[in-house]
Amino acid sequence: MDQNNQKPAIALWVITPKGAGIAQRIAGRLENVTIHAGKSAGRPEDALFFDSLAEAVEKHFRSYDAHVFVMATGIAVRMIAPLLDSKHVDPAVVTVDESAGFAVSLVSGHLGGANAWTEKIAAITGACPVITTATDRAGVPAVDLLAKQHGLQADNPEAVRAVSMALISGQKPLRYDPYQVLASGLGQWTQDINTPDFDNQPGIYVCHHCPDLPENVLVLRPTSLAVGMGLNSGTDAGQLCEAVYSAFARHRLSVKSIRAFATICEKTREPGLREMARHFARPLTGYSRARLAKIKDVPTPSETVEKHMGVKSVCEAAAIKAARSGQILVPKQKTKNTTVAVAALDFLS
Template identity: 45%
Template structure:
């Protein structure tokens, strides 16, 4: 490992490059080194500080979302020391919403509102939850009350909404986005990535669907070398699945195209690919087209659990 002359400069170069940092130093030294680089609990990496003997291993920053609590436990297991965890919910032995959401693979839309929900849990108040697909899994009935419809929502009280559609920001509301949407894509040869990505995002926005809820994208296997599609999926952070014509034909897509069938060998690509990815769930947005791009969106009928 290459040495360095200045700890603050070294931290500045590497703080956002890694998901976790372990300082073998006094906690105060670590605090001063990371302070200029802190942004928010939603994006800051895990930071752990331990003494040179590894007797005390402190979870210093991003205990839940960043994983510092778990990193501290791992370090303590190696050194034979004690993991020092100070997050309130862990100390009180009550569920932590941010950890629960992270374990279930849900995107947190309102990290700043988590404190309101966790505070309610610490005070022993029940937190209202609208989660129609059960993405959070079984919940403690003494801590959470499940709402059958959003009409039962109690305004002004902390709560959690787990969904795939966009909803207004409200005080005390944590919007969790369930990864249940699948996008089918097609394009003409040579369509630039910007045009494909912008149209995907436009279709989602115009239909009130959250881009954070898109879990996967699919297209025909003849597009395996289509740079625009490959880059669009990469920029959107989506795994891209390629389906052969025979597989796409197994789906009775509602909007077949004779032109697509003549070029691809199947009457539809975007709708069929979206439905296949969503385990033949529900087609939420039928095929939308520009002169060069085609997009459809389907939704799963259950929440995939990690």
């Protein structure tokens, strides 16, 4: 799968010698491709062979980022139908007929990349690309794809439909986007607003705060928050995670917007802190005493912390440092064994 910047994994499915020939042409032009061939497909080079197409597709469906079926679209539909979940998690599926007349984007056109794969495969085979997603046909931006490209996570992906329908019908959805993450892609298509007042109109909200919003507003989370952590030695990951969740809930912030965790260097060796960072799938950074001491404007300096750690602040100073001198949104929150502070970046890059 496409992890850690590896090339996307692609499966090519063939059941006849003619289909195998097309698959080999495609495989010769793309990277990280595996051909899966049936008994009647001849013996294509380097292929994996199967007895039952349905069983093989079921076994491997979630193992690839994209599937290309070189066969009738109806066959492909019957193979994948029981395996589909949603466009947010399904791999891309493309079909190519055995005359290479048409390449069809079948499933996960935007988020899975099937539309892009269709264009590539059409260019390789000479097929006519067939793309039927409504935004593409209407010539308007695909909001879900733009969000993915900018690293934004959706709270309510079902709201994409309301925004897309507004775009297709010629409306300009409202867009609250303080960091202007989507300004380049949606600026001319949306109406930028300075306060999150949508008045029940379709819209897009790009921010780490969690206000109450209408259902037709797509909520997208930028990675704009740095979390500073302090802890007693031996504190387990459960206590640390609970402290983070509680602080974010109390101040109505989204944990999806966490960009990184930060603390003093010595604490990065704590197993509980490392496990907590893995739980949130975010990096953990440690700063030296000297670097933390340079952060002067901490809201709640502590003589006790200075006595034990050599600096007047750990969690607040670390949050500010990790946020590139950004503003503290959540000053130090204390539990028995932890302290948590949250700072917002002034700009994203």
